[in-house]
Amino acid sequence: MAGVVLTDTARHDLPEPDAFTRTYWEAAARGRLLIRRCGACGRAHHYPREFCPYCWSEEVTWEEAGGRATLYTWSTVHHNDLPPFRGRTPYTAAVVDLAEGPRMMTEVVDCAETDLVAGMPLGVRFREGRPVFAPRRPA
Numbered sequence: 001m002a003g004v005v006l007t008d009t010a011r012h013d014l015p016e017p018d019a020f021t022r023t024y025w026e027a028a029a030r031g032r033l034l035i036r037r038c039g040a041c042g043r044a045h046h047y048p049r050e051f052c053p054y055c056w057s058e059e060v061t062w063e064e065a066g067g068r069a070t071l072y073t074w075s076t077v078h079h080n081d082l083p084p085f086r087g088r089t090p091y092t093a094a095v096v097d098l099a100e101g102p103r104m105m106t107e108v109v110d111c112a113e114t115d116l117v118a119g120m121p122l123g124v125r126f127r128e129g130r131p132v133f134a135p136r137r138p139a
Contacts, residue, residue: 015130023062024048029129033065035102046102067124069096069133072103076113096122096133110134 017025027034037044040057051058074094080086092108108116109125109132122133 020050021048025129027062027064028126028131031126033067033124033131034062035065035098035100036060037063037100044098044100044102046098046104063100065098065100065124068099068136069104069122069124071108071116071118071120071122071133072097073118074108074116092116094133104131107132108134 015021015025024034034048035044035046036048036052037060038052038055038057039059039061041052041055043052043054044063045053045060050060052060072095074092076090076092077085078090080089085091090113092111092113093105094108095103095105096108097103108122109127111134115135121136123136124131125134126132
């Protein structure tokens with residue numbers, strides 16, 4: 001990587017939507033979490049693909065997820081030199097299980113590292129047009 005210079009103006013946390021994922025990112029910017037569901041086998045999946053990763057059908061459609069999830073695993077990042085992460089440490093990178101079935105990578109916010117527990121209920125929030133999750137409080 002000779003000659004590569006990282007500057008503080010580069011953003012390594014922003015998605016690069018393409019023609020297919022633009023629907024997902026535009027919905028997220030409006031506070032909606034979308035997943036894909038297969039019309040052939042009925043299973044939901046995430047990240048967005050043009051085909052079902054389970055049965056390979058192309059009969060997949062967008063569906064709004066309810067925003068409920070449980071924490072599957074996580075890692076607290078204490079050091080990250082890429083902008084803008086260096087100003088956000090520590091942060092919690094996580095994998096959550098959506099109520100609809102798919103797993104997704106995300107970030108857990110508004111929760112101390114010591115309070116994280118596998119299986120804890122989470123709810124979606126949106127930060128700068130990206131879904132993140134926070135502990136779900138009892139109603």
